[in-house]
Amino acid sequence: MTERTPTSMDLLDFPGAAELVAAGDVTPPSAGTVGGAWEGVARAAKEERATTPLAPPAHLPPVRVRRARRLLVAAAAVAAIATGAVAYPVLDMGGEPAATASASQFFEGMAEVAEDAPATTPAYWKVRVETDNQDDGKRTDTSYFDREGRIWSVDADGTVHEPPAGEEGKVKKWPVGKKWLTWPDLENLPTDEKALAARFPKDPHSRFDQVTIMLEDSPAGPELRAALFRLLADTPGMKLVGDVRDSKGRAGVAVEITQKSWVRLGEDKNAGAGTGTETGKDITLRTKDRYVIAPDTGLLLETTHKTLGQDTKADRYTWLEVGPADRVE
Template identity: 80%
Template sequence: MFARPRRLLVAAAAVAAIATGAVAYPVLDMGGEPAATASASQFFEGMAEVAQDAPATTPAYWKVRVETDNQDDGRRTDTSYFDREGRVWTVDADGTAHEPPAGEAGKVKKWPVGKRWLTWPQLEKLPTDEKTLAALFPKNPNSRFDQVTIMLEDSPAGPDLRAALFRILADTPGMKLVGDVRDSRGRAGVAVEITRKSWYTTGGEDEKVTTWATDRYIVDPDTGLLLETLHKTRSQNTPADRYTWLVVGPADHIG
C-alpha cells in the first residue's frame, strides 16, 4: 500500500478540476485528433511519479489474472504465469497448472514496441527517458497509444519504465480525464478516455462502416496499475468489451 505524499497531488488536482469544472483545454491542431486535455496530461504525470516510487522486483514469474467479457467469448477469467524466457503457463479454475508445450511456436510472451516484439529481458533494456523511449514507438499517435497501454496492462515493466510510459501518454493527443469511477468489481479508480475513428464490417469484407470508438481506462491512483479497460464502438447495440485486471504482478512460484 502506498501513502499519499506529494507525488499524488498533481493527479488529485486534475481530478478535482473535473469536479469543479475548472478544466483548461489547450487549442492545438493535431491533424484531426483532439488535443489531450490539460487535466489528462496532469493525471498521467502524477501517475508517472507514483509508478517511479514503486519498489523494483526481480521475480521468477509474472502472474496475470484477467476477466474478459465480450460478445465473442462471453465472460471468462484466465490466469497465466510466464517466466523471463517468455514461456507461458495457464492455470485452471481448480488450480491445475498446464506447462507450456516444448518447442511450440508462438507461445512466447512478448509486447509490441514499434515494429518489434520484445521479451521480458528486452523490456529491461529499453531506455527510460521518455523522449528516447517515445521515438521507439510508432509516430502515429493512435498506434503509439495502443502499444503503450498494452505494456501498461500486463507487462513486468520496472518502475522507471512504467513512469516513462505514463509520461508518453501525457504527451499523446486525444486523452480526456473522466474522473473518479468504480470498475465492474467495485474498486475505486480514475477513468481516462480516448475517442477515435473506427470501423466494423456488416457482412462481407468490403462492407465496412466507419464510426467512432471510445476506449476507457480505469487506473488505481494509489499504485498506477490499470484496473479495467473498456472498448465501446458507437452505432453498435452491444455492451463494451471489458478487460478487468484482477492480478498483475510478481510471483515466486506457479499456483
C-alpha cells in the first residue's frame, strides 16, 4: 500500500547536504565534471549489485542494510537539481532527447528501492484511484482483482459488485509488446533488463507508456519492478523535475516526458473547431506527462497528462492505494 513519503529534509539527510543547500545558485560545473561524477556513482552502484547476494539463506531473516545508500543515490540527484547546484545536459539521440543524467540516476535509485520491497503472494490486489479528466469528471474507483484476473468493484458505501460470469466478465491485463498479460503471465517475465526490454516495443514512447502502465497498478514483484525502472532509466526523453507534492499533499519526486501523438479527427463538422484543422485529417498533438513517485517505496502517487497548446486541464490519476489484500471488502 502507499505509505508516508519523506519530506525534503528526509531526502537531504546525507553528509554535505547542508552545505549544498547553503550554496544556493552557483555556477554549473563543466559537462566533463558532471559526467565523471555520475559515471563514478553508476560504477559504484553496479559493483554493489554484483557483489551482493540475490537473497539471504532461507533460515535467516531478510536484511535491508543497503536501502539508505540506495535512497542516497536518488536523493543526491534530486537535491542537486532542486538547489540549482548542478545543471544536466539533455543530449540528442537520433532526434530524441536522452533522459538527463539526473533522471536516469533517479530511476536507478528507484530500481534499488524496488528490489528491497518484500515479496508477497496475496489472494487479491487492491487498487483505489481518483480520476479527474475530461471524459469521466472527478471520481474515485476501488477495485480488486485475483490471480485469474476477475475484477470486483466496490462502491463508496461499501457495496461490493461481484465479477460477471462467462464472457461478459472483464479480465485485468497489462500490455507488453503486442500481447496483453495476466497476473500469472507477469511472474513469467524475465527480470534481466536486456531480456525484458526485448519484450517491449522498440519505439521509446510506446515502451515508456507500457512500462509506466505496469508500474501504476500491477502486482509486479520486486525484481520485475526493479527491471522496469531500469528500462525507464534507459528510455530517451525523461526529465527530472524534483521535489513536488501531489494533489493530496503527499511528498514525492516528479519526472516528466513530452511526447507526440497522432489523432484523426472525425467527420463531424464541429470536430476540428478551434484547432484550425479540417475534419478527417490527422493532427499531431504534444503531451506533457508527469509522474510523481514516492522515493521511499518506488510506488507511483500520481500521473497527469496535459495536451500542450490547448486550453484544457490535465487529466489526473491519483493512486490512493495499490497493493496486496487478503479479501474483498
